Amino acid sequence: MSYPSKSSSSNDVASGQSGRYTVAPQAIQSAIATHQYKAQINKFAPPPEIAKQQMEIQEASAAYFSGKITGPEFDAICDRIQDAGRAYDKRIADLEARREAGEAKHVDWYKEIYGYTDEEAEGIIRYRQDLGDIQRANEARNRSRVLQQSRHGRGH
Known part of the structure; x- marks a missing residue:
């Protein structure tokens, strides 16, 4: 590959003569804004109940095997976690039934499953729509x- 003997000017870069590519400021701003918005959403996103239950069972197991809690205490924790899991499964089934009946809105999933407010749920939906766009x-x-390159012999 040969390199130009002189440094490229801004006109060379803009015309593509330097062999480098320019990125429009709007594209950079869009990428930055998208990243910041995603970081903002992830900041207040609570972990799902399942993750909390898995952490709790691991902590209870460690406490039981280290002798910090008794067998009946460990069993009570496991029973409570299983009950919470069944309640979660029931909420999912109820929500799915409401969705199939046309009674549940898209924001209901985020509100009922993850505990978001209306505003947070709508923000996540907008964010995901923006990402899709x-x-x-x-x-x-x-x-x-690709079409332009094929018409113009790969842009040369």
């Missing part, structure tokens, strides 16, 4: 770029 736009740009 970005992905579809990127795919369309890529298809267009």
Whole structure:
């Protein structure tokens, strides 16, 4: 590969003569905004009940095997976790039945399963829609770029 003997000017970069690519400021800002929004959502996202129950059973197991709790205490913890798991499964089944009947909104999943507020749930839905829009736009740009390259002999 040969490199230019002089440094590239901004005009060379803009015209693509330097062999480098430029990224539009809007694309950078969009990527930064998307990352910041995702970080904001993940910041207040509580762990699912299942993860909490798994951590609790691991802690109870460690306490039992180290002699810090008795067998009946460990059994009581396990029973409580199993009851919570059954209640969670029932909530999922009820929510699914409501969804099939057309009575549940999309935000209900986030509110009832993860404990989000209306505002948080709607924010997550908007975020996921935005990600889908970005992905579809990127795919369309890529298809267009491939088509242009095939028409113009790979851009040369």
